[in-house]
Amino acid sequence: MTLRDLRLITCAALVASTQIVVHAQTTARCPELEQYLAANERGRARTPQQQRQFAEEWLPRLLARVDEQGCGGGITVSARWHAMTLASQLSNWSLARDLAAQGAAAAASGSERALWQMNKAGASYHGRTAGDAATVRAAIRDLDAFLAIAPLMTEASPGVPTPAWLLPSMNALTWKAQCLRDLGDDLGAAAVEQRAATTFVAAQALPASNYGGFLPEECLYRAALDYCKADRPSDAAGTLASIGLLTGRVRPAGQHAWNAIASLANDYRKALGLAEQLVAQLPMDEWTPLQAWYLGDIMQDPDCTRDELLRATAVVSQVLSSDEMLTTRATDCMRRVQADAGLPAVPDLSSGVRAILMRHRARMETRAGEIAAAEATISEMRRRGYFPEWCDTATRRIGRR
Numbered sequence: 209m210t211l212r213d214l215r216l217i218t219c220a221a222l223v224a225s226t227q228i229v230v231h232a233q234t235t236a237r238c239p240e241l242e243q244y245l246a247a248n249e250r251g252r253a254r255t256p257q258q259q260r261q262f263a264e265e266w267l268p269r270l271l272a273r274v275d276e277q278g279c280g281g282g283i284t285v286s287a288r289w290h291a292m293t294l295a296s297q298l299s300n301w302s303l304a305r306d307l308a309a310q311g312a313a314a315a316a317s318g319s320e321r322a323l324w325q326m327n328k329a330g331a332s333y334h335g336r337t338a339g340d341a342a343t344v345r346a347a348i349r350d351l352d353a354f355l356a357i358a359p360l361m362t363e364a365s366p367g368v369p370t371p372a373w374l375l376p377s378m379n380a381l382t383w384k385a386q387c388l389r390d391l392g393d394d395l396g397a398a399a400v401e402q403r404a405a406t407t408f409v410a411a412q413a414l415p416a417s418n419y420g421g422f423l424p425e426e427c428l429y430r431a432a433l434d435y436c437k438a439d440r441p442s443d444a445a446g447t448l449a450s451i452g453l454l455t456g457r458v459r460p461a462g463q464h465a466w467n468a469i470a471s472l473a474n475d476y477r478k479a480l481g482l483a484e485q486l487v488a489q490l491p492m493d494e495w496t497p498l499q500a501w502y503l504g505d506i507m508q509d510p511d512c513t514r515d516e517l518l519r520a521t522a523v524v525s526q527v528l529s530s531d532e533m534l535t536t537r538a539t540d541c542m543r544r545v546q547a548d549a550g551l552p553a554v555p556d557l558s559s560g561v562r563a564i565l566m567r568h569r570a571r572m573e574t575r576a577g578e579i580a581a582a583e584a585t586i587s588e589m590r591r592r593g594y595f596p597e598w599c600d601t602a603t604r605r606i607g608r609r
Contacts, residue, residue: 240272241286244266245290264298271291281316282311282312282316282324284324288310288311289311291307301331304330308331311327312328325353328353328354333351344390348384354380358377374411375419385398385434388400397434398434402447404424405427405431408424408427409424415456423458429451436468436482439478444468446485462493473502479502480520492527496530497527498541500527504565517572517576521581524569536560539560539562543557556595563594566588566592567589574606582606
């Protein structure tokens with residue numbers, strides 16, 4: 209189980225990823241464009257179906273005017289700009305990309321050229337086919353071309369606290385990382401996500417929860433998952449540990465590590481490799497017992513070998529041998545996270561995380577054939593009053609072995 213999707217907002221809510229719609233008067237007389245702007249302003253409350261019908265009606269009318277000198281050319285208040293916007297709304301990505309390329313070539317300033325290129329990159333990204341390497345590589349080229357000139361956006365908004373280029377650049381880097389995943393280049397994707405984190409920090413922007421997936425910690429989290437896919441658990445854990453070095457982070461590194469373990473629920477080997485590195489590279493906090501709890505859940509996979517079970521047992525034992533207050537705080541933490549997410553509490557959580565970890569350890573010791581160790585763990589559980597009925601059942605099963 210992971211609560212990550214319940215606590216992240218999407219990147220798309222932060223950046224107009226495929227178009228920036230400009231509502232203003234044109235600098236020269238263009239009746240068709242003026243009519244479009246007026247009609248668009250009157251219809252702000254359209255339903256999605258009405259918006260599509262509006263786009264289908266106006267796109268050909270604006271296309272007929274894109275080359276007229278009085279209709280704007282390469283400026284963003286132009287027939288070409290709004291035609292590109294409508295093409296994007298209709299998911300006509302090829303047309304949107306062509307219009308954006310024309311606009312970039314005719315742009316009146318560096319900032320407008322960057323805006324056109326941003327939209328060209330967005331159209332290439334959305335128009336790519338994940339299984340068609342040529343379209344994915346074309347999207348990467350357009351994204352790189354935008355990133356090269358993104359700083360020109362500052363011309364349009366000098367002196368603002370957060371540079372105008374920052375969020376569009378973060379968006380472009382996020383998309384580039386996904387393109388590399390489409391190509392099977394997990395290490396390349398991890399490098400781009402780390403570049404995105406560095407970009408955000410270098411801009412000296414203040415992190416806030418409404419930045420969602422653009423936060424440096426989220427970029428590093430995704431990079432860690434890419435390292436896991438590439439079978440580089442040490443690099444994955446090190447990347448998660450670096451979240452602890454960020455200032456103003458929204459969530460601690462341990463919470464991201466917990467989510468990383470949960471995301472590997474369908475691959476116990478990768479989950480085990482990451483968990484081993486996490487206890488080696490991250491300081492233990494209230495999130496460490498939750499990482500071990502989820503590892504124990506994942507290790508119930510029937511394909512686990514004896515060696516893998518013993519390795520997982522060692523992780524759980526290391527957590528259990530730490531300050532007992534960590535498991536107490538982990539119990540409170542889990543209750544708080546579930547309450548914040550509006551989820552019902554896990555029934556066994558009433559016994560506490562320590563009890564759950566000891567049960568996991570006893571199970572794995574039994575499956576690994578470490579009967580004396582399992583009996584010792586069960587004995588300690590009885591002494592503490594943890595899951596007495598389960599202890600009775602486990603003892604009977606051991607006796608029948």
